[in-house]
Amino acid sequence: MVNPVVPSNGVLTPLGLDAVRLSPGFWGHLRELNQEVIIGHCQDWMEKLGWIGNFRGEPARGREFADSEVYKLLEGMAWARDPRFDELAETVVSAQEPDGYLNTRWSGDRYRDFEWGHELYCYGHMIQAGVARWRTSGEHPFTDAVRRVADHVCRRFMDSAEVCGHPVIEMALVELYRVTGTERYLEMARRFVERRGGPALAEVEFGRAYFQDDVPVREAEVFRGHAVRAMYLACGTVDVAVETGDSELLAAVEAQWERTIARRTHLTGGMGSRHSGESFGDDFELPPDRAYSETCAAVGSVMLSHRLLLATGRRRYAEQAQRTLYNVIAASPASDGRSFFYTNPLQVRVPGQASDGVNPRAEGALRAPWFAVSCCPNNLARTFASLPAYLATGTSEGIQIHHPTPSEISHDGLKLRVETGYPWEGGVAVHVVSAPAEPRRISVGEHADLRVWAPGDVFAVDFDVQPRWVQPDPRVDAVRGCVAVERGPLVYCAESPEGGPSLELLQVDADVAPQEDVVDGVVELDVRAATLGEAEESTLRLVPYHRWGNRGPATMRVWMPGK
Amino acid sequence: MVNPVVPSNGVLTPLGLDAVRLSPGFWGHLRELNQEVIIGHCQDWMEKLGWIGNFRGEPARGREFADSEVYKLLEGMAWARDPRFDELAETVVSAQEPDGYLNTRWSGDRYRDFEWGHELYCYGHMIQAGVARWRTSGEHPFTDAVRRVADHVCRRFMDSAEVCGHPVIEMALVELYRVTGTERYLEMARRFVERRGGPALAEVEFGRAYFQDDVPVREAEVFRGHAVRAMYLACGTVDVAVETGDSELLAAVEAQWERTIARRTHLTGGMGSRHSGESFGDDFELPPDRAYSETCAAVGSVMLSHRLLLATGRRRYAEQAQRTLYNVIAASPASDGRSFFYTNPLQVRVPGQASDGVNPRAEGALRAPWFAVSCCPNNLARTFASLPAYLATGTSEGIQIHHPTPSEISHDGLKLRVETGYPWEGGVAVHVVSAPAEPRRISVGEHADLRVWAPGDVFAVDFDVQPRWVQPDPRVDAVRGCVAVERGPLVYCAESPEGGPSLELLQVDADVAPQEDVVDGVVELDVRAATLGEAEESTLRLVPYHRWGNRGPATMRVWMPGK
Known part of the structure; x- marks a missing residue:
């Protein structure tokens, strides 16, 4: 299965990148941008800054966790079946020590700082890159290196009391167990x-x-602390819970997730x-x-929601993933794929300075x-490269399309072609390309139909994409006292480039419905607005949040004071 | 003049600690608490943690700027004429190197990091302690050491291009110039x-x-960055401007102050x-x-407002200092003087954990x-010890009482005894103890009277201390959508200890005036409140912000949603 998350059990089964193919559309475009621009952009910068050179023994450059950035990019290259993988992987493997240890910063001074050293964190990302390679193209000198790293970790840490200050190795080891069947990897993750x-x-x-x-993971009530760390640990916890059948542990993460989403x-x-x-x-x-x-916390959040969706089948998780995909993940890269948001605030009072x-x-x-x-650009690279993995799932009953976007999806004899202008338009037409003779349930979000399908059948659903005040x-x-506008899965914002009106x-006026205006295929919205204390109203243009900041320095706000 | 700030010119003249004596009252109590508890508390902790031991050549402890904490405490001891000064000062002096260099952290590895090294910052606080000693009790081996430090700094930095990442040496050198008349100290500060x-x-x-x-000080439009650094630099800038007659530079700081206060x-x-x-x-x-x-930013803010008050005579500066003194400086220490707020938020959603x-x-x-x-406890120690310096000023016309509190104030033949229950009560009675035969103006805040005074005369003023919604x-x-309550100079807050009502x-109801209730001499207030969505109103008790947190872990809010 060509997918970053392949649990051995769960309510829903993931579909591989070979079973879900993106066509031109919202997500297809971003995945293409990733393969054509973002991956190369990341490699160029890391070459230029010496983070790749670290593996060649060149003078140390970058932060103590720079290795992990190279691994995230390798993972992205692997999911994209990008030929640049081989040379970069070879560079990495050349730095591995005979006992499996591999870190360009701490070599010779190993494991002296678990709070900040990030060695196990780097392994985690390396293992994930290895899993991606395994699942897309099979074994490779890099996957051998990954196995040596994992074996080294098990030898060194199975009976110690140590953990890494930055989680990620937990989910990586579970996935490596899923690929290799080596049970000690799962046990190491569990510990x-x-x-x-x-x-x-x-x-x-x-x-x-x-x-x-601060608190054992099964006793915690909510996610807290560093958000990326919290998401990655929760992913690993779900993976361990699923593979060990620990329903109490899974329930603990579900409860933490609920409270975190609500509050x-x-x-x-x-x-x-x-x-x-x-x-x-x-x-x-x-x-x-x-x-x-x-941006990386959003990557982690989508990974977590997806794992919880697979384990439980609850649509709630897919809905949260969708919100995050459209309004954080899609917001981070500029439309040209050559610059990125690291943080994604909902209000900017002072325009940023271009650099x-x-x-x-x-x-x-x-x-x-x-x-x-x-971290963020590389994390996007691997996310966009593996994006089809998150869009749909299967069961013996049929196919569940969680995020409608133009694509082809196959599972268990059922082959579908999804046509939609989503999220700009609400209509989704699922064309049946081929189908078995038995009934199958096709679901798109909350809509579902169970019957015997024939080639040429169309399952058409219509999502409400009327703009709404929230x-x-x-x-x-x-x-307090503010309102925002959403339309379908998209959050909107007011954006004022330099010289534009003050948003201060x-x-x-939330009593007046926003009016739509399509600009270059993007639905923008007009609302009625005034300056506090002045009677005169005028029109304020809102743009999808994920598009903001593409026209140069600007102020911006999602939450706007209501009348 | 026994005062931390003695400009050679300005609209108002500071009065020394010998000219302003506090009687029992709001500030008299805090100054006494400082001398009886806080100073010793600080010394004990710094002895226990080895920050004082650093000067004895014991193994290095604490942060790279730990020396400065000892200097702040020394300054406090000097203003308080505390006999513990001598021994601690001797310990410090013993660590000075022959060329004047003195730093327990960087000795042997001098001046390699101006961004974070804090060496000149530490000197600044040492010099301020020296100035305090000079002005309270005259020369001392410590003041000799201070001169050697200052001379070393002038030799090393007069023609370099370097500055310290943390300002304070600027104002310290100007004050040392004011004490010694040595002009190169002023020139060094100016540079x-x-x-x-x-x-x-x-x-x-x-x-x-x-x-x-980021911007030359005379081009900046507002205070920005690290707040303590910004305040200290502005103090030094005012001092340089005043001594060099640079009115443009003074005006720049005034404009920065105005914008910062407003926004x-x-x-x-x-x-x-x-x-x-x-x-x-x-x-x-x-x-x-x-x-x-x-807390330290508030200390710096009071120092700055006071300097601007002396230079310009504008009451606005005294009013801002008063707001800060009553609602940040007075809020930091617990009522027993043995614990402190470092930050002073206006809302706390989750009760803190006692330690x-x-x-x-x-x-x-x-x-x-x-x-x-x-930094904060030591900064309070020196602030409380020198507090009388901030309360009143003089001119050839008379005495200006900026912060009415029980005290005796003498200047130029006029001697006053201030009796007041301020800030709990609005009445202030200024009793004339002795007076010259010529007319003198006595002012208390915005109230003033110019006449020939005789012993026994009373200048009585009454400040409005009705509670008000803001x-x-x-x-x-x-x-947005919130209101707060003030009464006289005091900001109030709702405080809910554990088990109390939720403030969430x-x-x-800001249409109903708060009702006063005096509890142990403290005016508390009752307002009408309800839970959102529920009709039933009840009484909510507000306490002066500076008193909150003395009854154990609690939630708190100054700004409360209005109806």
């Missing part, structure tokens, strides 16, 4: 998950919640409310301006070509 | 001020605005909106929950006895 919160790590400035070491997640699906510690805030601490909403170099900060006011910590939870102090004393 | 923004420092993760090196200052007078970088936010970015409002040890984080949910970075600037998104869905 890493269960050790956390003992505590297993030292106190740090941000507190142990920063790396989810700690931005309208866009973004996670993280604090720049300090790149972390979740308290319940209902959801500032639009200082929303951290890191064509490395941004030393995680900023969200303007996209940057690269960052001193450049109100925040009254407990979210930071957006804005008031919008 | 440090003017070099900034060239830029003079390297880019750091937080950006050059973090240490005010970047919390209702309490607190400064700093971001935990990340401990910094100012953008204009109108004033989140109550994540308000950083560091009797060192708090590794700068938190504001509960006071802590000490912090890994423990509205935020509509551009402050984070508190609170709505208060």
